[in-house]
Amino acid sequence: MQNRTMIEPFRIKSVEPIKVTTREERVKYLEAAKLNVFLLKAEDVLLDWLTDSGTGAMSSAQWAAVMLGDESYAGAKSYYKLKETLADITGMEHFIPTHQGRAAEKVLFGAVCKNGDLIPNNCHFDTTRANLEFLEVEAVDLVIPEGLQPDAIHPFKGNIDLGRVEDLLKNNGDRIPFGMLTITNNTGGGQPVSMANIREYSQLLKKYGKPLIMDVCRFSENAMFIKMREPGYENKTIREICREMFGYADGATMSAKKDALVNIGGFIVLRNDQWLDKVREMLILFEGFLTYGGMAGRDMEAMAVGLEEGMDEDYLRYRLRTAEYLGEKLETMGIGFVKPTGGHAVYIDAKSVLPNMPIEQYPAWALSCALYIEGGIRGVEIGSVMFGKRLTDGTETYHSMELVRLAFPRRMYTQSHFDFAAEAIGEVKASADKIRGVRITRQAKFLRHFTAEFEWV
Numbered sequence: 186m187q188n189r190t191m192i193e194p195f196r197i198k199s200v201e202p203i204k205v206t207t208r209e210e211r212v213k214y215l216e217a218a219k220l221n222v223f224l225l226k227a228e229d230v231l232l233d234w235l236t237d238s239g240t241g242a243m244s245s246a247q248w249a250a251v252m253l254g255d256e257s258y259a260g261a262k263s264y265y266k267l268k269e270t271l272a273d274i275t276g277m278e279h280f281i282p283t284h285q286g287r288a289a290e291k292v293l294f295g296a297v298c299k300n301g302d303l304i305p306n307n308c309h310f311d312t313t314r315a316n317l318e319f320l321e322v323e324a325v326d327l328v329i330p331e332g333l334q335p336d337a338i339h340p341f342k343g344n345i346d347l348g349r350v351e352d353l354l355k356n357n358g359d360r361i362p363f364g365m366l367t368i369t370n371n372t373g374g375g376q377p378v379s380m381a382n383i384r385e386y387s388q389l390l391k392k393y394g395k396p397l398i399m400d401v402c403r404f405s406e407n408a409m410f411i412k413m414r415e416p417g418y419e420n421k422t423i424r425e426i427c428r429e430m431f432g433y434a435d436g437a438t439m440s441a442k443k444d445a446l447v448n449i450g451g452f453i454v455l456r457n458d459q460w461l462d463k464v465r466e467m468l469i470l471f472e473g474f475l476t477y478g479g480m481a482g483r484d485m486e487a488m489a490v491g492l493e494e495g496m497d498e499d500y501l502r503y504r505l506r507t508a509e510y511l512g513e514k515l516e517t518m519g520i521g522f523v524k525p526t527g528g529h530a531v532y533i534d535a536k537s538v539l540p541n542m543p544i545e546q547y548p549a550w551a552l553s554c555a556l557y558i559e560g561g562i563r564g565v566e567i568g569s570v571m572f573g574k575r576l577t578d579g580t581e582t583y584h585s586m587e588l589v590r591l592a593f594p595r596r597m598y599t600q601s602h603f604d605f606a607a608e609a610i611g612e613v614k615a616s617a618d619k620i621r622g623v624r625i626t627r628q629a630k631f632l633r634h635f636t637a638e639f640e641w642v
């Protein structure tokens with residue numbers, strides 16, 4: 186069995202046709218979108234790998250659960266069902282429903298943090314950082330050094346650097362209301378955090394009297410990596426591993442658009458009631474009543490089923506294999522990427538495809554355009570357009586890496602889609618000398634990548 190093809194562990198009951206386009210049409214669409222794939226119409230994209238957030242396919246069991254949604258304003262059955270599911274997985278008593286991950290962050294941080302505070306994390310996801318900075322709280326990233334090196338092989342590149350955490354606790358302890366940990370580490374490439382690191386981090390925080398709040402968007406993918414890579418966990422079930430992970434935390438926020446396999450939803454869970462009154466006040470003010478927050482009853486039903494399906498071992502094995510499979514194909518073609526592949530995405534190193542393109546021509550952006558033109562593939566640039574800046578004197582700052590992220594919606598694309606993508610990426614590399622760089626013609630002051638306009642150099 187070991188060497189056989191790993192199949193998608195599902196069959197298809199309902200299909201969504203994708204429109205096949207020609208290269209000429211795609212050139213026209215991309216030029217109309219000012220060479221920015223964010224401005225394309227989704228229907229003109231063949232393989233939409235812009236994000237894994239809320240883009241996955243729900244199962245027949247989830248769609249059936251949608252019909253069970255109790256839309257009562259207060260005390261809905263669907264709320265109690267989801268609360269019970271979460272209590273079983275996390276061991277936490279309090280469940281606060283929100284419409285997505287960033288709403289959970291806003292509600293929790295708004296209740297607990299104050300201006301001048303500081304929060305350590307392996308890496309803060311962008312909405313987490315933005316919600317903290319909005320409150321004038323300092324967001325400090327303390328991932329281990331390997332987590333910042335694309336080529337460094339390490340089984341748990343998402344681990345937090347405990348030495349630096351302890352320094353911070355010693356010197357700035359009075360500013361820290363709690364510690365955070367993001368599993369898997371999205372910003373660092375979907376890299377997992379080991380159980381040992383979670384345990385030691387939690388003990389360290391406890392020593393200084395600080396709670397641990399985990400950002401658990403991809404907790405099941407993280408649990409599967411622990412099972413596959415951490416000695417002592419190979420014979421444990423995913424549920425057992427999840428229970429142990431959550432057992433070290435005092436609370437968690439989650440975007441259910443990831444491992445809960447739904448298109449919208451999120452939550453906070455808390456172990457004790459220390460912050461509960463303030464969190465509930467914020468929830469009612471910004472999201473909704475205690476028993477629906479930002480969700481419809483049917484959303485909570487679908488999530489209760491999705492959380493369970495997301496912990497299925499055959500599904501997770503296939504899920505992690507997907508990224509690894511594309512990585513292997515890139516490796517044979519001499520294309521660089523962040524190694525080892527993480528849970529939800531592959532990050533192509535644009536410099537390995539376009540070694541001679543000057544940074545001022547935004548090689549990763551140029552590669553994202555080429556992937557769309559040649560293969561109809563939509564990925565996202567993580568490079569100098571996203572993280573660089575135009576300064577007031579007209580000069581530019583650039584990012585240290587030029588990556589294109591291909592993030593995979595859950596249960597959506599089959600192996601032939603990935604084979605096709607690998608072929609298209611190989612063709613892009615073979616004709617790399619014809620790929621043109623880009624220049625920015627229009628840009629916003631913040632988060633410019635979403636709306637910037639470009640022309641070919």
Ligand SMILES: *Cc1c(COP(=O)(O)O)cnc(C)c1O
Pocket residue numbers: 238285286287288310312313367371400402439440441442443451
């Ligand atoms: C997606 C994500 C969030 C934010 O969730 P939204 O549902 O997009 O608001 C927070 N943290 C991590 C790690 C994420 O991946």
